[in-house]
Amino acid sequence: MPIMENHNSNVSRAEEIKVLANEAFKAHKYAQAIDLYTQAIQLNGQNAVYWANRAFAHTKLEEYGSAIQDATTAIEVDPKYSKGYYRRGAAHLAMGKFKEALKDFQQVKKLCPNDPDASKKLKECEKAVMKLKFEEAISVPESERRSVADSIDFHTIEVEPQYTGARIEGDVVTLDFVKKMMEDFKNQKYLHKRYAFQIVLQTRELLQALPSLVDINVPNGSRFTVCGDVHGQFYDLLNIFELNGLPSEENPYLFNGDFVDRGSFSLEVILTLFAFKCMSPSAIYLARGNHESKSMNKIYGFEGEVRSKLSETFVELFAEVFCCLPLAHVINEKVFVVHGGLFSVDGVKLSDIRAIDRFCEPPEEGLMCELLWSDPQPSLGRGPSKRGVGLSFGADVTKRFLQDNNLDLVVRSHEVKDEGYEIEHDGKLITVFSAPNYCDQAFRSLLKFSFDVNQKGT
CATH class of the missing domain: 1.25.40.10 (Tetratricopeptide repeat domain)
Incomplete structure (x- = not known):
């Protein structure tokens, strides 16, 4: 009983x-x-x-x-x-x-x-x-597939006399152009497809020349800003620039993936980031997120937005350019910055990441997949991913990775954080998220790191 x-x-x-x-x-x-x-x-x-x-x-x-x-x-x-x-x-x-x-x-x-x-x-x-x-x-076999970028000559596209938006004079993207383009976007005006093609193609050329793991040197006393997911929130991006200044060689940024999808202005976000990259490659660094992929763009809105605002050709072009984005960055040989997280095995070296052939859609397993998809967990060791892709990793995994590569800190994004950031794994891992209006929430949207080349830590 x-x-x-x-x-x-x-x-x-x-x-x-x-x-x-x-x-x-x-x-x-x-x-x-x-x-x-x-x-x-x-x-x-x-x-x-x-x-x-x-x-x-x-x-x-x-x-x-x-x-x-x-x-x-x-x-x-x-x-x-x-x-x-x-x-x-x-x-x-x-x-x-x-x-x-x-x-x-x-x-x-x-x-x-x-x-x-x-x-x-x-x-x-x-x-x-x-x-x-x-x-x-x-589908055409990968070996036989022709790049859509190679078939585009933006110089032959005429700009109608009645077009009053931002214009690129010649082949150089200037700060004045970027400012005018952002103002047009703010008023929900479109950029002419000639200039959109020019920006995306020039960005592709710049990204193709980069390694899969990019080293960044921040001079002693200089400021460097890392931003997390933006997810198509163009007005939040404007707010970041309003608070922290526009990207420049004196005020550089790293946007750590997930620029697009979910928000209604993903095209405006990506064109703005790409335009700054064209204007000054060392003013802005861009890393691939799990949403810079065909499968995610198909489900979460970017593909449909691009098709509606531009054309099917741009859908294919953006997919190609996303495959050129670097997978991770190392700042001053001490700070490892990646969109998702760490790995299912110990012993991964920075040289292994540099050796990844990233020019493809993300696979469903392996180092590239884990870089884009993994998340930290409070418990030690490794566990299954709550997302169903990648894995969850504990503080001991973070510590060993840092020790193996003589690093001090992991900075990553990929997760909503109510305060805009969260420090975990005994202070060795920081998550930063930069879309304050994502899912109708409001929180801090900016995390700044000031690096001193003569000191460890940040």
Whole structure:
């Protein structure tokens, strides 16, 4: 009898905690909701609703790997619980795994034949899978593929007399041009495609000449600014420049990936960053993020935005240029800056990163994938990625990597931080995020590092 009473008490308490978790979820406090759903699961792990709800909260934090794990458990607990399949299908869809998502939404449709949302998602998946098969059927082998950049001559594109926007005189991108272009973008005017082609092609040429790991020297007493994800938030980018000054040789920046997707002004952001790169290559450094890839751009908005504002040719051109972006930077031989994080094996040297052939779409495993996708974790060692790609790594992994390469600090981005940055791993790792209006949140958007070449640390 006491055992039964204890069980009933746990079930009742779990329901109370689930209500609190639901309230946290509705308030957009997704991390808090996950903690509460976890407490409910610990009291009663045989309730599929708790697992599916936690999966949904993970999805809101873009932790798709964790969402898939929870949704799968919900299905194992109750194979007839449609939301388990729905949550897993949604996570697969967000990761671009259309075939897996299709199977899940087919099951949802089978269990809930009259659910209009399930029918809509099923049609989306069917369309995506059909498109994928068509693209695979007509695809040209990599060795035979011709660069779209080589087929473009921007000099032959005429600028209409009625065009009143920013103009590049000759082949030199000037500060006056960049200022005028940003002002036009601020007023939601477009840049003529002739100049857009010129900026993107010149940036491609500059990036192609760089190694996969770029060394940066910051003179003693000089300032150097590292910015994290911008994600198409053009007005936040303007705010950064307003607060911290425009990029110049005296005021250099490193933008650490994820320039595009999600925000409505990804094209304006990338053209502005590329224009500064053309104006003065040492005024701005650019690193590849996991969103500088075809698969992410297809799902999260950049591809559609470019197609709408410019053309299909630009979609292909940006994809090519993103493959030229360096994967990481080292500042003053002491600070390693990368978008995602570290590796699934110890002993990776900076020379291994320099040796990566980066001129491709990111693979689903290996050093390049891990540089773009991995995240730190509070516990030691390594664990599965909450995103479903890359891995999670602890303070001991960070410490060994720094020791192996005679470095002092890892700076990375890739995660939303309420204060704009977070210091972890015993002060050896800093995450910086620079899109203050991302997901309707507001927080500090800028992290500055001042490097002294005569001192360790920052």
